[in-house]
Amino acid sequence: MAKLKKIFVLDTNVILHDFNSIYNFEENDVVIPITVLEELDKFKKGNDQINFHAREFTRELDRISGDNLFKDGAKLGKGLGTLYIETGKEFSPTMKASFHENIPDHRILAIAEHIFKQYKRKKVILVTKDINLRMKAKSLGVLAEDYKNDQVQDLDDVMSLGITTLDNFDDEKISSLYKSHEGIPEEEFGVDLLKSGHEYFILKGNSSSVLAHYDPVEKLVSRVEKPNAYGIYPRNAEQTFSMHALLDPKISLVALTGKAGTGKTLLALASALAQHDMYDQVFLARPIVALANKDLGYLPGDAKEKIGPYMQPLFDNLSVIKHKFNLHSKEYLKIDELLKEEKLQITPLAYIRGRSLSNTYFIVDEAQNLTPHEIKTVITRAGEGTKMIFTGDIEQIDSPYLDKKSNGLAYLSDRMKGQDIFAHVNLLKGERSHLAELASNLL
Numbered sequence: 001m002a003k004l005k006k007i008f009v010l011d012t013n014v015i016l017h018d019f020n021s022i023y024n025f026e027e028n029d030v031v032i033p034i035t036v037l038e039e040l041d042k043f044k045k046g047n048d049q050i051n052f053h054a055r056e057f058t059r060e061l062d063r064i065s066g067d068n069l070f071k072d073g074a075k076l077g078k079g080l081g082t083l084y085i086e087t088g089k090e091f092s093p094t095m096k097a098s099f100h101e102n103i104p105d106h107r108i109l110a111i112a113e114h115i116f117k118q119y120k121r122k123k124v125i126l127v128t129k130d131i132n133l134r135m136k137a138k139s140l141g142v143l144a145e146d147y148k149n150d151q152v153q154d155l156d157d158v159m160s161l162g163i164t165t166l167d168n169f170d171d172e173k174i175s176s177l178y179k180s181h182e183g184i185p186e187e188e189f190g191v192d193l194l195k196s197g198h199e200y201f202i203l204k205g206n207s208s209s210v211l212a213h214y215d216p217v218e219k220l221v222s223r224v225e226k227p228n229a230y231g232i233y234p235r236n237a238e239q240t241f242s243m244h245a246l247l248d249p250k251i252s253l254v255a256l257t258g259k260a261g262t263g264k265t266l267l268a269l270a271s272a273l274a275q276h277d278m279y280d281q282v283f284l285a286r287p288i289v290a291l292a293n294k295d296l297g298y299l300p301g302d303a304k305e306k307i308g309p310y311m312q313p314l315f316d317n318l319s320v321i322k323h324k325f326n327l328h329s330k331e332y333l334k335i336d337e338l339l340k341e342e343k344l345q346i347t348p349l350a351y352i353r354g355r356s357l358s359n360t361y362f363i364v365d366e367a368q369n370l371t372p373h374e375i376k377t378v379i380t381r382a383g384e385g386t387k388m389i390f391t392g393d394i395e396q397i398d399s400p401y402l403d404k405k406s407n408g409l410a411y412l413s414d415r416m417k418g419q420d421i422f423a424h425v426n427l428l429k430g431e432r433s434h435l436a437e438l439a440s441n442l443l
Helices: 012-017 034-042 049-065 093-098 104-118 131-139 155-160 171-179 237-247 264-274 303-322 330-340 372-379 408-416 434-442
Strands: 007-010 029-033 082-086 124-127 143-145 163-166 199-204 209-215 220-223 253-258 281-286 344-348 360-364 387-392 422-427
Touching: 007 012, 007 104, 012 034, 012 049, 029 034, 029 104, 034 049, 034 082, 034 104, 049 372, 082 104, 093 104, 104 124, 104 131, 124 131, 131 143, 155 408, 155 422, 163 237, 171 199, 171 209, 171 220, 199 237, 209 237, 237 253, 237 264, 237 422, 253 264, 253 408, 264 281, 264 303, 264 330, 264 360, 264 387, 281 303, 303 330, 303 344, 330 344, 372 387, 372 408, 387 408, 408 422
Parallel strands: 007 029, 007 124, 029 082, 124 143, 163 199, 253 387, 253 422, 281 344, 281 360, 360 387
Antiparallel strands: 199 209, 209 220
16 A cells, blocks of 8 residues: 655745755655745845755755646655645634734644645644744644754763763773873773774772773773863863863864853863964854844944854853963963964854865854754865864753754764764763852752
C-alpha cells in the first residue's frame, strides 16, 4: 500500500529561519500561504540574516515557479513533493468567533484550516516556530509542529560531551601522567576512555587525581596543567579544560557552553590576548538581539551609540583583564595599543558578514541567539590560520523562534562532535560571585 503523502503548510518564520526549508519535507507536499509572500516582502531590505533569507527564498521561488505555480504547483525535485502557493481564504465561523483580528498569523491559520478541511484523507500540518500560533492551530483541530530539521535530538548527550569524570582510577597511571612531559600513547596508557575527538578527563584514584586530555590527532593522553592567560587563571577543572582548548593551536573550533558567571567570555578573551602575536587580528563579536521587540532605530544616537549598550558586556570583560595589571604595565598598554590599531575589535556580528577572516582569533559571544544557518555562515568566513570560539548559555535565549534544541550553539556542538579540530566544554560552576551563583541556581 502506497504511503499517503502529508501536506505541510509553512509559516513565514520557518523560511526566515531556513530559506531552503521547502526541500526538507521528503516526498510530502509543501504549501506556502500567499500571506507569507506578503510578509517576506517586508524583510527584503536590510543586512541581517533574516533579510538575506527572505531575498534568497524569493530568488529560489522565482527559479522554480514556472507559469503554473498557482494552478498545478512546482515539483521540488526527485524524491520530493510539490510546492503550492495558496491564496487567501475567508475566515471560518469558528475562526471568526475565536480570532477577531485580521492579522498575518490569522490569515495563515485560515489557509491552513481550509486545506485541513479540503483534504480530509491527508495529514495536514502547520509548521511554525511560533508557539502561540501552534496553540491556535490546535484549537481549530489543525495539527501543528515546530520546524525540526535542524534541531538537536539528544541535548543531554551533547551537553555532557567533552568532560568525563572517572572514579577509582589506577593511581599508577595517574602518576605516569605527572611524570610524562610529552603525553602517553593511548595503547601504552591501556585504558579505553570512550574517545570521541578532543576529550577531557578528571581521573580520580584512591590517593591522587589528575586532569587529562586525549588528543585524537597525536593519539596521546596527557596531563592538563592550569595555565595563565594574560593574568587570568582558571578557578576550576572546567575552566582549566576551557583554557587548554582555547590555547591549543591544533583546535581551531571551540564551543563553550554554560550558565551566566561561569567565565566563558572572560576566558576566551584572555586566551585571545595571550596569543595576539600569533594572529593578525582578534575579533570579539556578538549578535544584536533587540529587547521588547524594539529594533536599533528605537535607540537614540548614531550607529556607534546605538550598538554601544549591546557591546558593553564585552568591554566589561576587557576591563576585568586590564585591571589585572598596573596602569603603566606593558600588558595594560598593549591592550590600548591593539584597540587603537584595530588589531583587537569588539563589534556586532552583522558587521562581519561578507568578510573572509584569515589568521584571525574570532570569538562569537551569545551564540545561543544564532540560528544553525547563521552559525554555518559565520564559520564559512574562516580562512587559513583562523580559530573560532563560540560561547553562550542555551538556557538564556532571547530570540522568540529559537529554543534549547534549535539554536545554533547546540546545533554546532551536536554536528561537530568527534571532529579532530573541535572541542566542546560545558561549564557548570559559576565563578562570578557567591551571590550570582546562588541566584543562577535558585531563582
